[in-house]
Amino acid sequence: MxxxxxxxxxxxxxxxxxxxxxxxxxxxxxxxxxxxxxxxxxxxxxxxxxxxxxxxxxxxxxxxxxxxxxxxxxxxxxxxxxxxxxxKSQVLLPSEVATKGNTGSNMIVTGIPKLTDGTRKLSGFIMVPTGSAFTMIPLMDVYDIYEIRDEQEGQGLLIAHQKGETQLPEQKLTVGGVLKESDEDEGSPSSKFLEIRYWVE
Structure with a gap:
């Protein structure tokens, strides 16, 4: 990122x-x-x-x-x-992504990111090539999870930031990435999150 x-x-x-x-x-x-x-x-x-x-x-x-x-x-x-x-990216408020965001598309949102305390988790896996096969790695092992909001009280959007990279500053930022869905428990709706690639102040 x-x-x-x-x-x-x-x-x-x-x-x-x-x-x-x-x-x-x-x-x-x-x-x-x-x-x-x-x-x-x-x-x-x-x-x-x-x-x-x-x-x-x-x-x-x-x-x-x-x-x-x-x-x-x-x-x-x-x-x-x-x-x-x-x-072309969808440009939405974090609170609009759950209802208007198209999974798999580029997405740009602006707000204040805050590193979650570990209670907000993403379930699911990513496939990583290892030689001639693929290994499934839990999302939580790959990403730090932030929540970004457009307002103090508005609904937030989870954003996934590669572990080991410099933490995002807790100030107003514009972030861009690809909107994805994490798998929830059976019978529960999947939740959307933004896998971020770039950010600007």
Whole structure:
């Protein structure tokens, strides 16, 4: 999970994003006034997939006004334009996610995260590749669990933050990730949680 530095201008965004992609993206060129999916992926760091790269891009552009965002988007190639629409994040209040959030989609929420005291748990497992097989690891062994609220009294949303990483500050933040569901006991409804990838102050 990574803290994002937002772009301050369209010019800064275009300079950063028109980066040529990774060394193996032989058909992508830096400073050609076209921003491709590969270049957005490189900007997101590591080897981000399409959905994660779009989430990073949205958050990095989130402090720009509409005309500046449109200027940057005018440089997107056809594939990036398509993916930007396909993977566009839902932007909701934490209290709205339970009823309006679409599982599996990118999600951006703003609020104050607070590390839970251990009474709020996520049940279920994630599959981790180990050689030629997969091992099931409990969610609680992988994530620190926070609750983020839009108001002091409003319904909170559980957010999962990778264990071992720097703790989130208890202040107003915007976080982005993928909305998932944890398995509850038989007969109980599953609960939604946000597996966060990026955050901005």
């Amino acid at each position: 990574e803290k994002i530095k937002c772009f301050n201008s369209a010019a800064e965004a275009i300079t950063d994003l028109d980066n040529g992609g990774h060394f193996y993206n032989i058909f992508t060129h830096a400073k050609d006034n076209v921003i491709s999916q590969a270049e957005a992926g490189k900007s997101a760091g590591g080897f981000a997939g399409k959905q994660q790269a779009i989430l990073h891009l949205e958050l990095a552009l989130s402090r720009l006004d509409e005309s500046s965002v449109n200027e940057v988007r005018s440089r997107f190639d056809e594939t990036l334009q398509t993916n930007f629409t396909k993977y």
